[in-house]
Amino acid sequence: MLRRKDAMTMKRKMTLQLTSLLDMFTIILVFLMVSFEAEDRDFILHPGVELPASTASSSFKTAVNMAITEEAVYIEGQRVFELEKGGDVKDEDFDKGRIDIVVNAVTEAWKLHKKEEDAEDIVVIQADRHLPYRTIHLVMRSAAQSGFFRFRLAIEKE
Amino acid sequence: MSFSRFRRTREEIEVNLIPVMNLFVTLIPFLLLAAAFYHVGVIPTSLPSQTDESSDIAADTRAVTVNLMIEKDKISLSASSAVLDEDTLASLSLSISRTEKGFDLEVLGKALYEIKRRYEKSDTVIVLPGDRVEYQDVVRILDTAREITLNRGTEEEVRIPLFPVVVLSRKV
Numbered sequence: 093m094l095r096r097k098d099a100m101t102m103k104r105k106m107t108l109q110l111t112s113l114l115d116m117f118t119i120i121l122v123f124l125m126v127s128f129e130a131e132d133r134d135f136i137l138h139p140g141v142e143l144p145a146s147t148a149s150s151s152f153k154t155a156v157n158m159a160i161t162e163e164a165v166y167i168e169g170q171r172v173f174e175l176e177k178g179g180d181v182k183d184e185d186f187d188k189g190r191i192d193i194v195v196n197a198v199t200e201a202w203k204l205h206k207k208e209e210d211a212e213d214i215v216v217i218q219a220d221r222h223l224p225y226r227t228i229h230l231v232m233r234s235a236a237q238s239g240f241f242r243f244r245l246a247i248e249k250e
Numbered sequence: 251m252s253f254s255r256f257r258r259t260r261e262e263i264e265v266n267l268i269p270v271m272n273l274f275v276t277l278i279p280f281l282l283l284a285a286a287f288y289h290v291g292v293i294p295t296s297l298p299s300q301t302d303e304s305s306d307i308a309a310d311t312r313a314v315t316v317n318l319m320i321e322k323d324k325i326s327l328s329a330s331s332a333v334l335d336e337d338t339l340a341s342l343s344l345s346i347s348r349t350e351k352g353f354d355l356e357v358l359g360k361a362l363y364e365i366k367r368r369y370e371k372s373d374t375v376i377v378l379p380g381d382r383v384e385y386q387d388v389v390r391i392l393d394t395a396r397e398i399t400l401n402r403g404t405e406e407e408v409r410i411p412l413f414p415v416v417v418l419s420r421k422v
Contacts, residue, residue, distance in 0.1 A: 110267045110271060113271070114267055114271065114274070117278065118274075120278055121274060121277060121278060121281070124278065124281035124282060127285040127287060135290050137288060137290070143290070145386070145389075146293065146389050146390075147393045148292065148293045148392075148396065149291055219385055220385070221384070221385055221389070222384060222385070223385045224381060224382050224384065224385070225381060225382070226381035226382070226420070228385055229379075229418070229420045232418065236297050241296050242296045243294075243295050243296065244292035244294055245292060245295055245389070246290055247290070247291050247292065248288065248290060248291075249289040249290065249291045
């Protein structure tokens, strides 16, 4: 009788208690399902860019990608133009009204993009929130020289 | 005899959680890979255009084009129209100075909402930031100009579009 009771106790001790683990998994699953957003899948945030916070809700679509950090301008991931300290531009570049190397790089990027089925002549700009506005304006004017007048300013949704 | 029947009943109601666990173990890595922890959006903008066919300046008595001149310490709001008289447009002007807490964007939002109510066909804002204005400040002001949230924090909270067409230029 005693031996049978001991065997039963041993058997109970070996059973895994999964309920709390399942509770934890359920919470993680719900959190991840809420965070799931298929529309952002093509967006690659450029390293070194801290996007401005915004309440805008327009969704992201692929286009010619431009990133402006406090150090340089990147087009389709390629570093094309060096900026001054604090992300500023030289006065002579600003007075000129365009950055030639950016104009050429955007034109080349568009040649590749326009082959895509849903290509739009729009530039997506990932610009660092701390940049002075004149840097962004000069880069936009340079893109305009390549025939781009419409832009999408990437933001971090609040 | 009756004791053994009781034990059998107790064993039958135990749920086998192993398949559920297997499902979770498969789903969680998939969702972790696909999850967007960084929610990204965009603000559609354009550079100013002035062609024979189109202009950014409103040409309708029910619409005005709003101009926001942003400086480091001041925002100047004005309106332009190809058909309304100067006195009417001047009555819509406003200036907001920067305080220690920054710009009072609530005042700006209310002024823009009032313009939108009076000229319901309006949809364009021309933003003219100064050279040294920080990009984050420009984006905050764009948010205020693009839409307003009424009754914030209540059940009747509603977001109303104000001037969703944004034209970015520069203060000369």
